[in-house]
Amino acid sequence: MPALDGLKVVKSSIHGYGLVALRPFQAGDIIVYGDGVLYSEDDDFDDTYSLLLNFPEEDEDGNLEPQLLFDLTDQTRWINHSCEPNAEVDTSWEPKTSTARCWWIALRDIAAGEELTYDYAFSAEVSEPCACGSDKCRGVIIDEHEIDQVPARYRHLVRPRYRKRLDKARRGA
Numbered sequence: 359m360p361a362l363d364g365l366k367v368v369k370s371s372i373h374g375y376g377l378v379a380l381r382p383f384q385a386g387d388i389i390v391y392g393d394g395v396l397y398s399e400d401d402d403f404d405d406t407y408s409l410l411l412n413f414p415e416e417d418e419d420g421n422l423e424p425q426l427l428f429d430l431t432d433q434t435r436w437i438n439h440s441c442e443p444n445a446e447v448d449t450s451w452e453p454k455t456s457t458a459r460c461w462w463i464a465l466r467d468i469a470a471g472e473e474l475t476y477d478y479a480f481s482a483e484v485s486e487p488c489a490c491g492s493d494k495c496r497g498v499i500i501d502e503h504e505i506d507q508v509p510a511r512y513r514h515l516v517r518p519r520y521r522k523r524l525d526k527a528r529r530g531a
C-alpha cells in the first residue's frame with residue numbers, strides 16, 4: 359500500500375497504531391481522502407475500521423433501508439478517536455452510482471508530529487472506554503448527546519464534567 363502523502367502510521371500513545379502528520383496542516387485543510395470498501399450492516403464483516411455512510415430512512419413500505427458502512431482500506435483506518443479532536447471526517451454517498459467518499463479536515467492548525475484524531479461519536483450501544491488523554495475526555499468513546507445512555511458497565515468511567523447529565527438521566531429513569 360503506498361504511503362499517504364504527509365502521513366505515517368506509528369505506535370500511538372492513545373491506542374494501538376495511529377496516524378501522525380509528517381508536515382503541518384492549517385485549519386480547514388483537507389488532510390486526506392480515504393479509500394474503502396462498501397458493506398451493508400447485514401454483511402458478515404469486521405466493522406472496527408468502518409465509517410457509517412448513510413442515515414437509514416424508511417421506504418414507501420415502511421421498511422428501514424440498511425445502514426451502509428465504508429470499511430477503510432488505507433492508512434486512514436488507523437486514525438484514533440479523541441474527545442478533543444484536531445480533525446473531523448466527512449462522508450458522501452451517491453446511491454445512483456454506489457459511490458462512497460470520505461475525507462478528513464483539520465479543525466485547527468496541526469503541527470508535524472501530531473497524531474490525527476477525530477470524534478468517533480459512537481452510539482451508546484457500541485461505546486468503548488476512551489484513552490484520548492484530553493482534559494475534555496468523556497471517559498468513554500460515545501456521542502456526547504448519548505452520554506445519558508452509556509451502558510451500566512462504563513458509567514464509572516464517565517468524567518466528572520459529564521456526570522451531571524448522567525445523574526439527571528438516572529434520576530429521571
Ligand SMILES: C[S@@+](CC[C@H](N)C(=O)[O-])C[C@H]1O[C@@H](n2cnc3c(N)ncnc32)[C@H](O)[C@@H]1O
Pocket residue numbers: 370372373374375376406407408435436437438439440486487488489490499
Ligand atoms: C479504527 S480503529 C483505530 C486504530 C487502532 N488504534 C488500532 O490500532 O487498531 C478503532 C479502534 O481503536 C480503538 N481506539 C481508537 N481511539 C481510541 C481511544 N481514544 N481510546 C481507546 N481506544 C481507542 C478502539 O478500540 C476502536 O474501536
Ligand SMILES: [Zn+2]
Pocket residue numbers: 440441442488489490491492494495496497498
Ligand atoms: Zn476521550
